[in-house]
Amino acid sequence: MPPTVAEVFREDADHPAERTSPLMQALLLGAADDWDAGGVTRAVLEVYAGDREGSALPLRFAAALHRLVLTGQAPELAAHYPTVGGTAAPELAWAPARRVLERQTARVRELTGQPCQTNEVGRTVPLLVGLAEVARRTGGPLQLWEIGASAGLNLLVDRFRFGEVWGPPDSPCRLPAPGVDLDLDGVVIVDRAGCDPAPLDPGDDEARLRLTASIWGDQVERFRRLRGALEVAGSSRVPVERAGAAEWLGHRLGAGSTAQAGVPVVWHSIVRTYVDPDEWRQVEELTARAGVWRLAYEPDPEPGARTVPLRLHGPGIERGGEVLVRGSAHGPPLSAA
Structure with a gap:
């Protein structure tokens, strides 16, 4: 029942x-x-x-x-x-x-009745950890592709300021530093794109209202971060294609689609629960291709899990992925794996 x-x-x-x-x-x-x-x-x-x-x-x-x-x-x-x-x-x-x-x-x-649309920019804190690790292992530069991208705000990770360690000092979106040792010199994003079944345009007033309403009303810091990210998106918007994850990835990873000089990094955060299991199996198969890296920020399946792991999937890594750090549903604070 x-x-x-x-x-x-x-x-x-x-x-x-x-x-x-x-x-x-x-x-x-x-x-x-x-x-x-x-x-x-x-x-x-x-x-x-x-x-x-x-x-x-x-x-x-x-x-x-x-x-x-x-x-x-x-x-x-x-x-x-x-x-x-x-x-x-x-x-x-x-x-x-x-x-x-x-x-x-x-x-x-x-x-x-409106679909859930939480574009949580705090999750760029673990994303930055993952990007630094992929850049370290591959030499970069990187192509960042996000599934379940909502308004595409997290694709602007390099336009945000993380503590006093990385990002434009004058960025209106300010986040805490990851709190772990990182070599960030190699994090260079040369291409970014996203997909979502119901994408939002961060320049649209109705979309901005939906996004801000999705923040919990007593979490002011999250609210400020989102508003800062929306301000960044006003001048650095990334189009998000209306498409399902497997369909979109199949196109992006098709012949000639990775011709740019960059390492493909597929990113998703707390989106798996919204995707049909059969489609998710296709996502895993598509991203298991040689040369493709995937950063998964998804809750552990076991009941009572208190943290969210950032798992790195890619060449030479076992199927279950390698846990880099752990965080909260909204990103920070992070802790060592």
Whole structure:
């Protein structure tokens, strides 16, 4: 028997990342209790009760509420959202959130139907570690190709500033340094491209709103990073092709597609759960070709895993990949493998 909406929300609230956010805990657990009590949450979410596993329903619901906050349509809830200057306790957000649901039931239901689109730029911190390692082993330069690229922000990794160790000092997107010893001199990206089934244009106001709404409303640093990355994308946008991962990679890795003088590096971060298993097998087969490297930042499959490994796949590496570092669902902080 498939899990109920309440069970899905409680399971998500128990994930390590969500446990760092009192606001997410309050919203997800409050909605779960309200569902079980037959409250307004059922009217909002019942249409999505049969969504497939991995559709990120709790994150979509939270993004719908954050969007109303960002657009000034939920002022009583905004008081609990530090991203808009709210100072009331995030832990107490469920009561005003429930009143928003009662008043805007149809609107929240509609917004929750949008696909999950979290372009988490914090994941460029482990990406930088991986790029440095591929450059060290191959001599570079690199072609960076991202599947599940959303708005393509992470493809701009070399336009961001990482602590005081790498990147343009005047970049508006500032991230912590990886915290591990790296030789970054060889990280030169000569080509970058991405694909996504539903890409977003970072220059479009609606897309920018969807992306910012997907950040959790009490995680201000993540919010600032995203806004900084969107500013970078205003002058350094990377087109993201509307395509599935296997189809797109098959084209990129086809005859003559790697003619540029660069090492192909395929990158993906917390995207595997959204891809059909048969298609994912094709992705693994395609990236197992000679001369292709893959950086996978995906959660370990075993229950209760507390960190996310960055695995390097490539020539001479065993099928399971080589773990370089471990981080959080949002990237930093990193720890040694």
